[in-house]
Amino acid sequence: xxxxxxxxxxxxxxxxxxxxxxxxxxxxxxxxxxxxxxxxxxxxxxxxxxxxxxxxxxxxxxxxxxxxxxxxxxxxxxxxxxxxxxxxxxxxxxxxxxxxxxxxxxxxxxxxxxxxxxxxxxxxxxxxxxx
Amino acid sequence: xxxxxxxxxxxxxxxxxxxxxxxxxxxxxxxxxxxxxxxxxxxxxxxxxxxxxxxxxxxxxxxxxxxxxxxxxxxxxxxxxxxxxxxxxxxxxxxxxxxxxxxxxxxxxxxxxxxxxxxxxxxxxxxxxxxxxxxxxxxxxxxxxxxxxxxxxxxxxxxxxxxxxxxxxxxxxxxxxxxxxxxxxxxxxxxxxxxxxxxxxxxxxxxxxxxxxxxxxxxxxxxxxxxxxxxxxxxxxxxxxxxxxxxxxxxxxxxxxxxxxxxxxxxxxxxxxxxxxxxxxxxxxxxxxxxxxxxxxxxxxxxxxxxxxxxxxxxxxxxxxxxxxxxxxxxxxxxxxxxxxxxxxxxxxxxxxxxxxxxxxxxxxxxxxxxxxxxxxxxxxxxxxxxx
Numbered sequence: 281x282x283x284x285x286x287x288x289x290x291x292x293x294x295x296x297x298x299x300x301x302x303x304x305x306x307x308x309x310x311x312x313x314x315x316x317x318x319x320x321x322x323x324x325x326x327x328x329x330x331x332x333x334x335x336x337x338x339x340x341x342x343x344x345x346x347x348x349x350x351x352x353x354x355x356x357x358x359x360x361x362x363x364x365x366x367x368x369x370x371x372x373x374x375x376x377x378x379x380x381x382x383x384x385x386x387x388x389x390x391x392x393x394x395x396x397x398x399x400x401x402x403x404x405x406x407x408x409x410x411x
Numbered sequence: 412x413x414x415x416x417x418x419x420x421x422x423x424x425x426x427x428x429x430x431x432x433x434x435x436x437x438x439x440x441x442x443x444x445x446x447x448x449x450x451x452x453x454x455x456x457x458x459x460x461x462x463x464x465x466x467x468x469x470x471x472x473x474x475x476x477x478x479x480x481x482x483x484x485x486x487x488x489x490x491x492x493x494x495x496x497x498x499x500x501x502x503x504x505x506x507x508x509x510x511x512x513x514x515x516x517x518x519x520x521x522x523x524x525x526x527x528x529x530x531x532x533x534x535x536x537x538x539x540x541x542x543x544x545x546x547x548x549x550x551x552x553x554x555x556x557x558x559x560x561x562x563x564x565x566x567x568x569x570x571x572x573x574x575x576x577x578x579x580x581x582x583x584x585x586x587x588x589x590x591x592x593x594x595x596x597x598x599x600x601x602x603x604x605x606x607x608x609x610x611x612x613x614x615x616x617x618x619x620x621x622x623x624x625x626x627x628x629x630x631x632x633x634x635x636x637x638x639x640x641x642x643x644x645x646x647x648x649x650x651x652x653x654x655x656x657x658x659x660x661x662x663x664x665x666x667x668x669x670x671x672x673x674x675x676x677x678x679x680x681x682x683x684x685x686x687x688x689x690x691x692x693x694x695x696x697x698x699x700x701x702x703x704x705x706x707x708x709x710x711x712x713x714x715x716x717x718x719x720x721x722x723x724x725x726x727x728x729x730x731x732x733x734x735x736x737x738x739x740x741x742x743x744x745x746x747x748x749x750x751x752x753x754x755x756x757x758x759x760x761x762x763x764x765x766x767x768x769x770x771x772x773x774x775x776x777x778x779x780x781x782x783x784x785x786x787x788x789x790x791x792x793x794x795x796x797x798x799x
Binding site: 353 | 532533534536537540546547548549550551552553554556557560562564565568609610611612614615659660661662666
């Protein structure tokens with residue numbers, strides 16, 4: 281194991297299930313979840329919000345020079361996805377053979393993201409699949 | 412009542428892969444040059460602000476402001492490190508400015524340094540990744556070239572910006588760096604060479620990206636009212652402004668504009684009582700070629716979507732309409748992250764004094780610096796003018 285995994289586990293709900301937050305006062309939706317609503321500040325009343333995972337590509341690129349953690353995964357496609365409920369989310373776009381363009385419709389999926397060395401954890405995460 | 416503030420001395424280390432110089436040597440190279448240029452005694456200096464982004468990640472060395480102060484022979488003065496990602500240098504300058512403007516200190520040194528080449532490029536990339544949202548961007552393997560690539564792709568989608576236009580930023584900045592003895596690169600390049608360089612994150616190729624660099628920069632500030640005691644050509648700071656935004660690129664209102672830049676710029680123009688049209692030279696934050704194009708638009712030099720064509724047409728070369736990145740910018744001069752924001756000010760001071768040698772812009776009267784942290788979560792804008 282090469283690095284501590286607490287950073288994965290403490291965000292397991294959003295990372296695995298695309299759970300963000302919504303302010304009950306103004307209705308704003310957020311992913312990843314926030315404690316304080318950007319509109320309401322100290323008046324925020326935040327609760328969990330499950331996102332459906334439907335969205336569309338705002339922009340994307342292929343990472344060919346990865347950080348060490350992703351050296352076995354490169355090249356891989358990442359993008360910014362506008363979720364149907366509002367927020368923009370960054371994530372991997374699965375290469376399923378379909379062409380990825382600005383505006384491509386995607387659906388969230390649960391996938392392996394990377395493996396932390398030979399003996400470390402397998403990191404799973406949401407990704408987006410072109411449909 | 413705020414006092415007016417002047418830059419009375421500037422200094423740079425040579426930028427590049429400086430394998431035989433550590434943090435201390437780089438800081439001393441720039442710092443000694445600045446205090447000699449200002450004609451101040453070490454004992455005159457009252458406080459030091461030192462910008463660095465990741466000396467801990469790159470060198471295992473934290474606490475560098477006290478180290479910098481000691482290396483420069485400033486005995487026991489207050490010294491504080493400023494970390495604001497790639498805008499650490501510009502942020503340090505703003506704090507130095509505030510401390511002099513407020514009347515708390517008279518002679519202040521602002522330094523910036525980064526020693527980046529002792530680690531592998533993958534380790535450097537990981538350290539720089541901390542300028543974004545580590546939990547959501549870097550954790551998912553989204554690198555800085557990746558973030559700026561997504562801005563570039565969206566800019567191309569919305570405005571028809573081309574890869575050749577991006578490349579022309581790099582070509583211009585290498586041309587300027589060729590005339591700068593402190594620059595990392597002294598090699599002119601062509602658009603075709605940029606297009607043929609290795610793809611990093613489409614559409615950005617290796618020659619669209621600023622390099623990993625070692626380097627330091629320093630300047631000396633004083634109240635304008637006493638500046639001439641030290642220096643015949645003090646340069647006045649007309650404005651010092653800064654703004655912030657979300658660390659996550661995805662959370663911003665736009666991918667094709669850095670809002671923190673436009674907010675800081677508008678405040679700076681207002682404070683300096685000038686407009687974008689009055690700026691004759693600008694050092695802008697071209698960490699990637701697309702960043703220079705967005706900066707030209709967000710700073711108000713060009714309408715949105717018009718800057719890329721202007722670069723391609725040569726409108727921003729030396730002595731053209733507005734001379735942008737006369738030093739060679741981050742791309743040509745190098746980008747030791749903590750030093751960059753201070754280096755930009757050093758270049759503008761040289762230009763305004765008429766001391767920029769071969770790359771001197773004729774009649775440069777008002778200059779601007781623009782320093783960005785991360786993918787736009789921090790922007791610092793300074794405006795400088797001759798103190799007539």
